[in-house]
Amino acid sequence: MSVMIRTFEQTIIERFAAHSRVPVINGLTNEYHPCQILADVYTYHRASRLDPGKTVAWIGDSNNVCNTWLQAAIAFDFNVHVSTPPGYEVEPERAGIFDTSRLRVVSPIRCDACRGADLVTTDVWTSMGFEAENAERQRDFAQLEVDEEMMAQGETRRAVHALPARTPR
Numbered sequence: 342m343s344v345m346i347r348t349f350e351q352t353i354i355e356r357f358a359a360h361s362r363v364p365v366i367n368g369l370t371n372e373y374h375p376c377q378i379l380a381d382v383y384t385y386h387r388a389s390r391l392d393p394g395k396t397v398a399w400i401g402d403s404n405n406v407c408n409t410w411l412q413a414a415i416a417f418d419f420n421v422h423v424s425t426p427p428g429y430e431v432e433p434e435r436a437g438i439f440d441t442s443r444l445r446v447v448s449p450i451r452c453d454a455c456r457g458a459d460l461v462t463t464d465v466w467t468s469m470g471f472e473a474e475n476a477e478r479q480r481d482f483a484q485l486e487v488d489e490e491m492m493a494q495g496e497t498r499r500a501v502h503a504l505p506a507r508t509p510r
Contacts, residue, residue: 398458424454
């Protein structure tokens with residue numbers, strides 16, 4: 342038996358796990374989303390083999406999904422190109438990584454992160470809990486919409502999205 346928890350702060354799940362008699366699985370916290378990334382890595386690997394040295398392009402907010410892609414890059418030996426608009430930059434220490442050799446921060450200029458990428462991934466512009474920032478985020482992320490032009494820069498035409506996918510229009 343085990344318990345899966347989706348909660349807010351990572352400290353909540355850590356406190357729960359410290360007092361649990363059964364394994365605790367992180368289903369989602371504000372900081373990490375490991376089950377999502379394990380599913381994405383597995384799906385991509387089954388379709389195309391996520392071999393060492395491949396590159397994943399992360400387009401969007403440096404949120405819990407981005408943080409976990411950075412952790413996965415170290416665990417599975419691939420690279421991550423991260424492109425965020427100003428004010429949403431990746432914070433390696435918040436992501437819990439101290440080895441940034443697998444991370445390349447790329448200018449938010451359209452399509453730069455996708456150049457040479459084997460897989461493109463993104464998330465919604467406005468995550469749960471940030472709804473009050475929706476108008477500002479739509480403006481800030483407008484140039485980073487993953488579309489055909491952006492996908493054409495990659496080595497393959499494979500993309501994953503953390504869902505739920507919502508169009509800004």
